[in-house]
Amino acid sequence: MTAKLKVATVSLAGCFGCHMSFLDIDERLLPLLDLVEFDRSPLTDIKHCGPCDIGLIEGGVCNAENVHVLREFRDNCKVLIALGACAVNGGLPAQRNHLSVADILQEVYCTGHGLAQGSRIPNDPELPLPLNKVHPVHEVVKIDYFLPGCPPSGDAIWAFLNDLIAGKDPRLGHALLHYD
């Protein structure tokens, strides 16, 4: 038996919907586990990405920690995939890009509805540095494949991974390629 391929997954500025769609391969997850093992992923307790064959990135880049994690994945993964709309182009969170961060903060933490008097913007050093804009992942590191969709369907992820695991260049047909 050949060694299992190592797969790492992460959600940056995403909603975990792409991870849910990955789980939408349903019972096909069980035979997949004969072929791959998970490294860092929300499904395991491995906190840092080690050397891997495949890295799946959900979500765009909205803060300094996202940048850090994304670079760790690029350094460790032979093939890196932008999984879903947010990783591909920033997605819905990038709708904040036309707004001033200062205005958003002021409203959400100081002047918004139902806040306790004297509420201030959180500023603890433990909170990662936000970026002015939400970026697609390819603006920060080299990406090998882009899988569109919000989210890509479980069937699309399944077909893509099967091609990749078989050593083929993945191609999604018309039926699996969608952007909604």
Added chain:
Amino acid sequence: MSFALETASAGHKNLRRVAIEPVSRVEGHGKVTLLLDEHNKVHQVRLHIVEFRGFERFIQGRPYWEVPVMVQRLCGICPVSHHLAASKALDIIVGAKQITPTAEKMRRLMHYGQMLQSHALHFFHLSSPDLLFGFDSDVAQRNIVGVAARYPDIAKQGILLRKFGQEVIFHTAGKRVHGTGSVPGGVNRSLTGAQRNALLADADQMVAWSREAVKIIKELHMQNPALYDAFGTFRSNFMGMVDTQGNLDFYHGGLRAKDADGGILFDNIDYQGYDKLITEEVKPWSYMKFPYLNQLGPETGWYRVGPLARVQTCDRIPTPLAELERQALMAYAAQGGGALMHASLGYHWARMIEMLCAAETVRDLLHDDDLEGTDLMVTGERQREGVGVIEAPRGTLFHHYQVDENDLVTMANLIVSTTNNNHAMNTAVREVASKYLDGHEITEGLLNHIEVAIRAYDPCLSCATHAIGKMPLEVVLLDAAGHELDRKYKQ
């Protein structure tokens, strides 16, 4: 308001920082930091929510009819909750005082399908490794892959329960994740007979497997009461939604809260006035706010929501098998001498009872011919403001919108389920840290105890990061060639 172990006193210097980063096998982005002295005495424990996306602000200026499909992108695990809470708020804005029977039943079916898939995902895929293998078991095994290898039947049932819930969502919403079925004033589709039959074919099996799941967690709890009753246990108020008869209802009802001894704090409250009940406090170390009940204030007014809260605030569950299990849980709590169960791990037990309720409800609803109706939408006198509340898998979810004469959103306020549990989760991690970690050499297994306490609440930290935060420093993002791509906001 500050609580014990929330903030280390300024007198202690040279405290060592230990971080759990990221908190794993939960949905979303969080980390825990501990400050310890040279004897490993715990001085400070905090669960930080570290991401921020700004939904409340950037949906302003958008047409209201986009909102149900935009806001569900808060969360890919429970998108239906946001889809429906927004739809309910917008029903009021389009003047749909009473949606059609077909619309309400389609939404209910979608929602109970979601409850089934989300609870299955949380129990089987995320939490069962801790409960089946032990909190400090081998990290390589402590995941769904380990469960599939050791307990293949349990793993398979979990996968298929989740699949069934996702299929219910697919048929009612059009997609498994981020569907489009619900719209302001109703729904845009109904079911065909073939769709109903396809789902009905598996419905009884799902009820049977859900009963098995309740049995698994109930036995784990009863076989090890010393752990399950005491781990991360603290007294609190509870809040949930019930229908006019006091039945558990995930889709619609009035708000009810109980104090730690089971006394009613308020009952049958119309959620349009939610902002008179609840105020949100901001703390500098988390992007997630800390809500409290106004009648009690910030010190004692914090509360818990979600499965353990709902199962104990309702008078009964309207499906028979789940109701029997609710009675068993309440009897067990009474045996312990209290009116209510306060154990954090009790959430798993209550969650599986709710999954059983969801499976029974989906099966019963599928027999209702209204699901094939063609009367899908109503409108009425246009309003400027509406609040929609739903019991999401993780607890009570509030959506509040104001819309101007051009149909554009001018104000949005969201209190997501996990935010309601923010104080409770922080209390749980402080409790576990002081009981299990204090004075010990910190190991991976001990740190996982902290995560076990957080996981009990099934936090959806993506949902909770709809707000956006800032830092007092500056950072510059450079591309591979050294060109500046972005500069972080500077205060």
